[in-house]
Amino acid sequence: MKSIKFIDSHVHLDHIFLGDADRISWLEKSGCTPISWSFCKPVGSVSDIETCLKNHAEIIRKLSHTRLFCHYLAGIHPRNISLDLKPEQVRELILPYLDDPVCLGIGEIGLEAGSCREVEILLAHLEMADEVADRGKVFGIHTPRKNKTMVARQTLDLLNPYVGYKERIVIDHCTPQIIGDVLSAGFWAGVTLSPIKASADDVLDIVRSHKNLLSRIMLNTDSGTRFYDDLYRFVQADEPAMEIKTALTRSNAERFFNIGG
16 A cells, blocks of 8 residues: 555546646655546537546556556536436446446536536436445535535535435535535535635634534645645645644545545
């Protein structure tokens, strides 16, 4: 087992690899374990989605055989829903990846604007909950930048029937404004450290406000075409206390994804 110093629980490693390959070496040297979530460049068809999922998986599998300890999630992002995608096609597109040991589950899925179309594709992914759980895998769910509170509440409503799987679901890009609702509902929460999402001060605010629920919070950068080193800098910072920092940047993610120990 390779040494894990910290886990970036949500990146787009294929985009990093294709756009800034030198960063792969940086990730190795820094002791980072990245979990790569599926996200495609603009797609026009189901065929494009299929190709994107395949390429993503192949790149992460290739990198996993280097000195970089990495895994991936496979899913159809709400901004990647093509006009010809039918809900019944979701299972056939995603299921084959769940038997790949490098794949840890389904993601990135969720709502962007909360449209009926997004809802039906999200529910098509969630209908695979038994198959995900039987394999010991997880769901990674997106929340948007715009109308975050409204769309996050809509997402939580849609997840109500799946509360029995709450230990296998992380709702990501949480901010201080929505993380209380996510944690109170029993789900795991992801917080994205970057200049455009959440800051280190936001994390410290979350730590102060949710002291008894820190065991279900994970940090990430959502790096892809643009790379952010905010998580690395957070690991090096004086605050919060080392025990809390270790939980947020490594041990919680190890437990959720069942890796590292």
